């Protein structure tokens with residue numbers, strides 16, 4: 001058993017990424033410079049003198065936990081925070097309905113008000129938690145903290161301990177106070193921490209299951225079918241899981257993830273605590289990604305030859321069409337604005353399609369994951385990209401993206417967040433909303449993505465017409481600045497950047 005994770009899990013709160021992984025939200029330079037600074041330890045966060053709002057870690061933590069179909073989350077927060085979290089509840093229910101299941105997870109808010117901030121509201125939280133159990137009979141209750149409950153020092157941990165003795169189910173605090181971290185992925189870790197502490201049991205046997213940490217499991221059917229060829233089944237985390245299934249994830253053959261940003265805490269935790277191998281390759285997107293990722297799975301589950309035959313068969317089926325489309329896409333330019341995992345994964349995929357990424361903006365950067373290594377997708381890009389890629393760590397700063405798009409005028413802007421996609425279109429640039437994490441899954445996904453990009457660039461009248469009729473709030477002055485004009489301090493980046 002790992003001493004490190006044992007020590008971590010004794011504490012009710014996971015450490016935020018800024019402290020644990022050295023994560024940053026402000027940088028401007030290029031891929032090679034970022035890699036070098038990460039390796040020699042000279043990478044420093046650059047603060048902004050102006051910042052747009054970003055995202056709250058509570059939403060990431062609660063969004064993950066509401067995927068568990070028999071869980072309840074009591075959010076000790078004002079109604080405004082609860083309102084922003086409620087959308088994920090609806091989303092989880094819809095995703096469950098898609099596969100014929102019912103998601104009974106409930107989100108309950110304590111509606112903290114001015115009086116509560118003065119006199120405290122622990123009794124209110126206790127009453128609401130007991131009522132939640134009585135009404136909904138969940139199999140676990142998570143008590144999630146917000147900025148307000150954190151600032152007034154509500155002792156949610158002690159209450160969770162007390163309620164564990166009163167109720168026949170686990171009750172676990174989740175420290176996702178919004179002010180705790182600028183890195184929203186700290187919320188994923190807070191959820192994983194709570195699941196590891198409250199639900200996962202030590203293994204009794206090995207089972208032919210692969211844990212699959214993802215968001216919305218749109219390729220659930222395809223992945224289940226592929227894995228069945230090798231005698232294993234996927235256990236998706238946490239969307240559509242149950243507390244009973246999560247109790248056994250320590251017995252799985254391996255853990256995989258859509259990207260290291262999402263999977264680092266649970267993947268490394270299960271490996272260190274229970275010996276479940278965590279597969280840390282580049283992800284399944286595109287050709288190199290799918291072959292590397294599937295190849296490693298084959299090694300870990302002792303099905304190397306079977307996986308190789310599968311890959312050969314699939315490649316023969318899809319590669320000719322991919323090659324034909326590549327001819328249409330070759331030479332296009334792209335700007336990317338995504339989370340820190342997919343920025344590098346998608347850059348690699350575009351490179352395979354002959355599209356040149358002229359600038360990549362990642363919303364944050366984990367200079368190492370919980371195994372102490374740089375993100376594999378970034379390392380891969382440094383080693384295999386034909387050109388150094390301009391790069392910023394931009395924390396969803398849309399005004400910086402607009403400056404970058406205006407400067408590079410790419411053929412396509414790729415984003416995983418709809419807000420920034422819309423703004424690129426308003427600027428007259430075609431945009432691909434890479435909403436689905438499986439959009440480039442394997443050869444088939446690669447073909448679909450290539451077709452989608454081709455469709456997007458063939459007719460640009462929508463972007464042109466929209467841009468011609470819209471007055472954007474950005475001034476000529478801002479467009480003439482370097483996109484890092486609002487970043488303070490920091491050493492000069494390499495000239496090559």
Ligand code: SF4
Pocket residue numbers: 056057058077080081084145146147148176177178179
């Ligand atoms: S927890 Fe804090 S940052 Fe998050 S929504 Fe509430 S007030 Fe905003």
